[in-house]
Amino acid sequence: MSVSAVLRNARELLEEAGLHGAFLVRNLDTGDEIGLDADVPFPAASLVKVPLAVAVLERVARGELDPATPVDIAPGLVTTPGTTGLSRFRHPARIALDDLLYLSIAVSDGIAADALFDRTPPAAVAAELRRLRIEGIAIRHRISDLTDTPRERLRPDEAHLAQALAIGAATAGSGHPVAQLDVTRANAGSARAFVDLLHALWRPTAIGETTAARVRDLMADNVLRHRLAPDFTSDTTRWSSKTGTLLHLRHEVGVVDHADGQSYAVAALTASRVPAVAQPGSEATMAHVARVLHGYLRTGAPPWWG
Numbered sequence: 001m002s003v004s005a006v007l008r009n010a011r012e013l014l015e016e017a018g019l020h021g022a023f024l025v026r027n028l029d030t031g032d033e034i035g036l037d038a039d040v041p042f043p044a045a046s047l048v049k050v051p052l053a054v055a056v057l058e059r060v061a062r063g064e065l066d067p068a069t070p071v072d073i074a075p076g077l078v079t080t081p082g083t084t085g086l087s088r089f090r091h092p093a094r095i096a097l098d099d100l101l102y103l104s105i106a107v108s109d110g111i112a113a114d115a116l117f118d119r120t121p122p123a124a125v126a127a128e129l130r131r132l133r134i135e136g137i138a139i140r141h142r143i144s145d146l147t148d149t150p151r152e153r154l155r156p157d158e159a160h161l162a163q164a165l166a167i168g169a170a171t172a173g174s175g176h177p178v179a180q181l182d183v184t185r186a187n188a189g190s191a192r193a194f195v196d197l198l199h200a201l202w203r204p205t206a207i208g209e210t211t212a213a214r215v216r217d218l219m220a221d222n223v224l225r226h227r228l229a230p231d232f233t234s235d236t237t238r239w240s241s242k243t244g245t246l247l248h249l250r251h252e253v254g255v256v257d258h259a260d261g262q263s264y265a266v267a268a269l270t271a272s273r274v275p276a277v278a279q280p281g282s283e284a285t286m287a288h289v290a291r292v293l294h295g296y297l298r299t300g301a302p303p304w305w306g
Contacts, residue, residue: 006296007036010289014270017285021270024191025293028202028255028263034297035191036289042269043186044137045244047194047251049104049113051137053218054201055120055128056101057211065119067098076111085109105218105242110143117142122187132206136193140186181247191267194253198265202255216240219254227283228252228268231291241266248272250283256294264298266290 014021022042024035059065072094076087085107086093095103095112097119103112117125126139204212219240225233227250232239241254253267268290272282 001296003034003296006034006293010036010293013285013289017282018274019270019272019282019286021268021286021289022191023269023290023293024195024265024267025290025297026195026199026265027297028199028265032297033195034293036293038191038195038267041136041138041183041188041190041193042251042271043181043183043246043249044189045187045246045249045251046108046110046113046143047189047242047244047253048137048139048143048187049108050194050197050215050219050242050253051129051134051139052113052116052120052125053101053105053215054132054197054207054211055125056097056116057214058128058132058208059120060097061208061210065097067096067101069097070094071097071100071115073111073115083110086111101214102218102221105215106221106223108222108224108243113143132200134193134197134200134206137189137197138183138187181249191253191269194267194269195265198253198255198267202263202265216255222254226280228254228266228287228290231287232256232266232294244269248275250279250286252286252290262298264294266294 010023022035022037022040024033024038026033056065060067072092073086073089075089075091075093076083085103086095086109095115097116100112100115103109104116120128122139122141129135129137129139200207201212201215219242220238222241222243224243227243228241229239232254236259238257239254240257241252244251248271249269250272251269253265255263255265257263268286270282270286272279274282
C-alpha cells in the first residue's frame with residue numbers, strides 16, 4: 001500500500017468518526033516520518049504543560065529556581081467534571097516546586113501548572129523555547145486563562161451546548177469567538193512542532209540532558225492512558241505522553257520506545273464535529289490512525305485497517 005493510500009484511508013476513518021485532525025509519526029534516529037496535515041496549528045490545551053516543564057527545569061539547571069521550594073496552594077474548589085489534582089482540593093496545601101511538575105504533567109493538574117507559570121510566566125516559557133531553537137509552539141497564556149470556557153458556566157446536563165458552540169463557531173481561517181480555540185490568541189502548535197519538541201527531549205542537543213531525562217520520566221508517569229496508550233503499550237514498548245483536552249479538542253503527543261532500541265514520536269491533534277463530552281469511539285479512532293501510521297513507518301508493510 002502506498003503512502004498516499006495510507007493517508008487517504010486515515011482521512012476516511014477520521015471523517016467517519018466525525019473528526020478532523022493533524023498527525024505525525026517520526027523515527028527519532030533516522031528522521032523518517034509520515035504525517036497528515038502535520039503543519040496545521042491547533043489550540044494546544046494541556047499540551048502546553050510540556051514546554052512549561054522544559055522551561056522550569058532549564059531554569060532549575062541554571063540555579064534560577066530551587067526544585068525544593070515550597071509553594072502554598074489555595075484550595076481549588078472546582079466541581080467541573082474531568083478536572084484533576086489540586087483543582088479539587090478543599091483545603092490549602094504546601095507542595096514543592098518539583099512535585100508541582102509531577103502533578104502538572106502526570107496528572108495534568110492545571111492549578112499546579114499555573115503555580116509553575118507564576119514563577120516562569122508564559123513570555124519566559126516562550127523565550128526559553130526560542131533559546132532552545134524549538135519553533136512553532138506559541139505560549140501566550142496560563143492554564144486558568146484557557147479553561148474559563150462556556151462549559152464552566154453551564155450545568156452538566158447542558159455541556160453539549162458548549163460543545164456545539166465550539167464546533168459551529170469556528171472560522172475558515174482557524175479563528176474562533178471563544179479565545180481558547182482561536183489559534184491566533186490561544187496557546188497553539190502543530191503536530192510537527194510538538195514532534196520537534198519530543199525529538200529534542202528524546203535526542204537532546206540544546207536541551208540539557210538532566211532536563212530532558214526528567215521530562216521523559218514525567219511523561220512516562222502519565223496516568224491519563226485512555227487515548228493513545230492502549231494502542232502503544234505492550235510488554236516490549238514504553239509509551240510516554242501528554243494529553244490535551246478542551247471542549248471538542250482531543251490531543252495526545254508522546255514517544256513509543258521499542259525494546260529493539262527504536263523510538264518513534266507521535267502527535268495526534270484532533271477536533272470533533274460531534275457535540276458530546278464523552279466520545280470513546282472518537283478516541284479509539286484517533287489512536288487507531290496513529291498506530292497504523294506508526295506501523296507503516298516502522299515496518300513498511302501495508303497496515304491492517306480493521
